[in-house]
Amino acid sequence: MTALAPPSVALELPFERCYRALSARDSRFDGQFFVTVRTTGIYCRPSCPARTPDRANVDFVPTAAAAVARGFRACRRCLPDATPGSPRWNTGADLASRAMRLIADGVVDRSGVDGLSQALGYTPRHVGRVLRAELGAGPLALARAHRATTARILLVSTAMPISDVAFAAGFASIRQFNDTLRETYDRSPTELRRRYGSNTAPTGPLTLRLPLRTPYDVAWTVRGFAAHAVLGLERVDGTTLHRTLRLPHGPALVALTLHPDHASARLEHLDLRDLSVAVNRLRRLADLDADPVAVDAALAADPTLAPLVAAAPGIRIPGGVDGHETLIRTIVGQQISVAAARTRLGTLVHDLGEPAPWHDDAAPEAPRRLFPTPEAIVAAGEEAISGPRRLARAVVGASRAIASGAMEPHAGSQTSKLRTELLALDGVGPWTADQVVMRVTGDPDVLPHGDLVIAQAAADLGIDPAHTESWRPWRSYAAMHLWRHRVFSTTPAPGRAAKKGPS
Secondary structure, three states: OOOOOOOOOOOOHHHHHHHHHHHHHHHHHHHEEEEEEEOOOEEOOOOOOOOOOOOOHHEOOOOOHHHHOOEEEOOOOOOOOOOOOOOHHHOOOOOOHHHHEEEEEEEHHHHHHHHHHHHHHOOHHHHHHHHHHHHHOOOOHHHHHHEEEEEEEHHOOOOOOOOHHHHOOOOOOOHHHHHHHHHHHOOOHHHHHHOOOOOOOOOOOOOEEOOOOOOOOOHHHHHHHHHHHOOOOEEEEEEEEEEEEEEOOOEEEEEEEEEOOOOEEEEEEEOOHHHHHHHHHHHOOOOOOOOOOHHHHHOOOOOOOHHHHHHHHOOOOOOOHHHHHHHHHHHHHOOOHHHHHHHHHHHHHHOOEEEOOOOOOOOOOOOEEEOOOOHHHHHOOOOOOOOHHHHHHHHHHHHHHOOOOOOOOOOOOOOOHHHHEEEHHOOOOOOHHHHHHHHHOOOOOOOOOOHHHHHHHHHHHOHHHHHHHHOOOHHHHHHHHHHHHHHHOOOOOOOOOOOOOOO
């Protein structure tokens, strides 16, 4: 069965294709849509093991919040919200997709609907109208569904007191918490914990299992993490990335471990109010919500790319955990080797990054500093930035634009607008702008302008540049395959790493 293409208007999901996926219990569609069953009053994921309901009794909705808004409760067998996120919200450029990414990042919980609307550049009324029309629920209902999922994760993954779970998940009161979980899962918080919970201790690190869609090319993603790991900020051990995260309520230390069929996240020193934000950023960092079957099928249709796709099924686009960090790392990496960029960034983190509260000087390899804030870089000035003066001006200028609010690169940014704002910065060219847009927004259709490694790979394979238009809308993934082809088909001279790379 071919993967379901995201429709232009989500509520017009193609019934026959969705019902075929439901009949086949095809897990590839989990999270892409949800099944509501009128005779039982529940909603399920497409792969639910229960008997397939009659077609006359089902309907399909794009979000769990839409199902709840229609009066349906989550299936107790398949827990439909425990699925990878929709690839549409992960990579779409439309207003609804960008809003969903920001809601997942906790913007509504922190700043309300007005804050969400301001980040998107539209009025609250317009945002609400679009979300209700396309997703079947407004921003408050979507945020409420996201809080319910966070609460369920905490209930089943930890033994922390239920009252603490309520406020950590973002609920304003215990009553609101209880009502929402009963409405969503038809169980009280205590019943949910008793049925699905573990005996995890209430204190110490929190470890969560993160679902993904298979296949997943673990080796390529980990290679990218390792090649670009900045001393003091992050390190890679096997298939695990350890790094610090700057979150809305304080810093955290995270360890993201990748497996072929899932990822796991270990979070320490975390303010639990930031749990959903941290998980969302890690999912975007490793591109866990992608639909690799649809991407691979589209790219493999090109005879030139087909061998590359066969060699690395499930390749992903490495993302970023913070727009400012991604921009500065990309600017510093222009026109120099990966190793040289790591050295300069390590100096920047050491000199201007805040020590993490848990830092241990006896373990110099451990992540123990946070990436410098825009304000810290602006305050330090160009003299504090190592490298050529032009580079220092570019780093400080980009930080000043973000610190002043002149630009705000984030997951919900409109790609064309963000690219225009980036190109207006001193020292930022098309290659840098494309890299930042691809990593910050997750845009699946960016082929970085003027990338040397991509050009070399295209020459190796005899690809006409005009031919790349046929790879739309998955050119970002095609770029990953071309980078990988070049990396494994050449051996850099000693001491010289590839100038451009996958993260």
